[in-house]
Amino acid sequence: MKEWFERERAVHIQFYRRQPVVFVKGEGCYLYDVEGKKYLDMVAGIAAATLGHCHPKFIARVSEQLKKLVHVSNLYYTTPQIELAEKLREITGMDRFFFCNSGAEAVEASLKIARKATGRKKFVAFSGSFHGRTMGALSVTWKEKFRRPFEPLVQPVEFAEFNSVEDLEKKVDEETAAVILEPVQGEAGVYPATKEFINELFRLRDEYNFLVIFDEVQTGFGRTGRWFAKEHYGVKPDIMAMAKAMGSGFPIGGVGVSEEVAEKLEAGEHASTFGGNPLACVASLATIEIIEEEKLVENSEKTGKYLRKRLEELDGIKEVRGMGLMIGAKVENAPGMVSRSLEKGLLVNATSENALRFVPPLIAGREEIDFAVDILSSLK
Template sequence: MDWFELEKEYLIPFYKRQRVVFVRGEGCWLYDENGKKYLDLVAGIACVAIGHSHPHFIKRVEEQLKKLVHVSNLFYTTPQIELAMKLREISGMDKFFFCNSGTEAVECALKISRKVTGRKKFVALKGAFHGRTMGSLSVTWKEKFRKPFEPLIKPVEFVEPNNIHDLEKKVDDETACVILEPIQGEAGVYPLDEGFIKAVFEERDEHHFIVIFDEVQTGFGRTGKWFAKDHYGVKPDVIAMAKAMGSGFPIGGVGVTNEVAKKLEATEHASTFGGNPLACTASLATIEIIEKEKLVENAGKVGSYFRERLSELSEEVRGLGLMIGAKFENAFEIVRRGFDEGLVLNATSEDNLRFVPPLVIGKEEVDYAVEKLGSILRTLT
């Protein structure tokens, strides 16, 4: 069966896909329809934290599937409350709302900032990517994403990352929030400076806006801490989370402080499917595995090793934990040739590769990846 032609016939052409059909996964490895094996260095774009087909994850989700999938948020369900309790423990945030994706989490966070402050202006960073719904798209930097859908939500100001002077010029007493990714993922994996983060919170104390951390890509152990905010020693007013939260199962969430939560009321936001028993169980199972197998620590240790090995091939390697960006010319061609070598890679631009593998990856797989990547580079010279 020609799946490529069927896709053209039946699906809206929103995606530029790689020409491979994956049918199975195990740990850090994927298998295509012909049985070929690939090392997965993308993990569903930083989603599949615990690796593919983890037995405990399957067991927990299967058990919940047999009991209860969905009843809506008109009623109480135990997995939702259990997940909120666990998230308070690992994130340090106080109260939570559940949705289905990262862009929904950002949308909710933006609405919260307007409700809590009574103001309209959003401040985001140049290079930012926060999603593709109308609100999240409004605070996304790249013009090619925004322009076809204008007019978007206004007012929005964009600040140069790590430029404190630019920040001071653009935040004021009309600002509802500053939203930022502690590590800009889609821009190529660029961590923000500690001094800049500190300045954001100092400006918050002066102008009384909301600080939103978009931890959709950086959360749940990806950077070697449970959340990237922990590298900076700060507590945002709001955190948006998703991706690895369910290790591939669709779930997102928003965490807020008690100070923010007390200014919110019933009916001001909602989600039909958000926080349903199956999704929350998938998230609980993910957290259980991350804790039991010490995957936060593994991300820090193996991520450091991965960056060291990549430095043998690239003059510029960035990131924290297992969220890594590296400069490589002809990055899109490297991705294409990666499939021949049994590597699943991701390019964020013509000269940058992003590495966000499952958190279960070990040094042996890293060595395999670097050897294969080196082989690809030799064919390009």
């Protein structure tokens, strides 16, 4: 593997701090490195490989579309894009859609849409938030170490304390275009919003007439034991950003909006060359269909409860939180646990010095959970 590390360093900008492993093959919940070693994947491409690796039905659908049509641009209509929007209307409850290629792009589009629809400029985001690394998405991302090297960013932006009704009430006003939040904060360590907090957010929306943007990039498509995390709260945002699990690892993102927001948008105000191309849309349609056929939303809820139970039994785990198969655990030395787990054939992710994140494929079952917990319990 060292040869591959050296080759990578010679040709790549060193933006990433990668784990010391080179993968060449995946099957189900498992990955294989260049030396043939097998690993249980509890990261799933950061909550993206919904169906696991190389799901046969997914591969068949995408392969079939590769033989038909890959890309023509949005100068023209294509059938998969229309079919995907119709399916998303059914499962999201949103009314109209725009397609792009990633979560950051979906957030960028959401911010632009909010400004155009309201005629206002100000955004309110939250402590612990992470919305992406492009300039607009970065502007509403909490950590200063991400933002500071690239300032000046989009302004005005104010940050309120996550889950603090009192601080939220101080930050929103008549100048607010939109409040953007993750219903479950992923990069912060998997922290769900409280129902009280969400209820107050929507009350304030009605009072000040701003828009609510839900960033469901990480929480969407069954990850939390519901199709989307908003269902845990019984609310409908004005704008919803989607990506990651949307194509089970194939790059695609999207934005859903209410009819009231859509009516205020005009042709030419936003676009994407590759967004919603036929291949990406078929990958997303196949993902959704397989989730439905194999009842993976239900499995996410059931297996997620089992994962939480098993983690709570472990020595060294101080707190377990999350929904469905989006679980965070508080530990003493998360990066060290990630390294030692890798040596034993388990992939987990550290979001901070004391937080592990578990976001396995939605096909994971008790066998995979038991294997993962056995490895974690063996770490010294």
